[in-house]
């Protein structure tokens with residue numbers, strides 16, 4: 001069994017580096033901070049949700065709505081400022097490309113540490129090494145430092161790495177952008193067979209078609225708050241109607 005529970009989760013980014021006084025004041029107004037000396041972006045507000053084995057959750061919302069922040073909290077990559085995250089099972093993030101990767105090392109040398117951090121056993125790591133080498137298909141580059149790679153080559157390694165060990169929960173963002181057409185096709189095939197084995201999948205995307213095909217639940221975020229969690233078709237429709245009305249209003253202003 002796998003499960004993830006979020007109870008009244010809040011997440012804030014602190015903007016320590018802003019020193020310009022008028023910028024501080026206008027940012028404080030924008031983000032509703034009372035005190036401009038302690039600027040914060042309140043990216044997630046009082047989020048509660050429960051996922052169980054079999055769930056495929058899609059996350060939708062406009063730019064800056066909080067999708068990536070929610071993915072990071074669900075994946076255990078960011079800790080809530082308040083509230084609780086209770087996860088049962090291994091959770092694997094496929095979010096930050098380059099996460100745990102040292103660009104001075106080759107792809108071969110970069111495999112062990114991230115997988116160890118995710119709790120992989122030595123046997124899983126040995127199996128993953130061969131699998132990643134064959135999927136990433138980098139030939140000699142596999143043994144060169146990764147700062148010599150193109151963005152697309154790095155994406156191949158990250159994707160292969162993140163889908164190389166079994167997991168209970170997979171948390172993924174839109175990420176296929178830098179791959180070439182043949183890689184994207186191979187990645188989709190690999191992901192489809194990998195997804196079948198995974199108990200809970202959480203996916204943020206601006207592609208409503210993808211979410212409608214993959215998910216059984218969709219959560220709509222707006223300014224860090226949940227507007228609705230519901231069946232994909234209904235939630236996506238309400239979000240699209242809202243976005244269209246918003247666009248008409250913005251163009252009239």
Ligand SMILES: Nc1ncnc2c1ncn2[C@@H]1O[C@H](COP(=O)(O)OP(=O)(O)OP(=O)(O)O)[C@@H](O)[C@H]1O
Nearest residue numbers: 013014041043061062063064065066067068069070
């Ligand atoms: N590193 C950061 N430091 C400060 N604020 C941040 C940081 N990352 C995101 N934010 C802010 O947090 C809020 C939520 O951002 P988030 O990246 O979670 O949104 P998103 O829904 O994933 O957006 P997009 O669709 O544009 O990727 C936004 O107001 C954003 O400006």
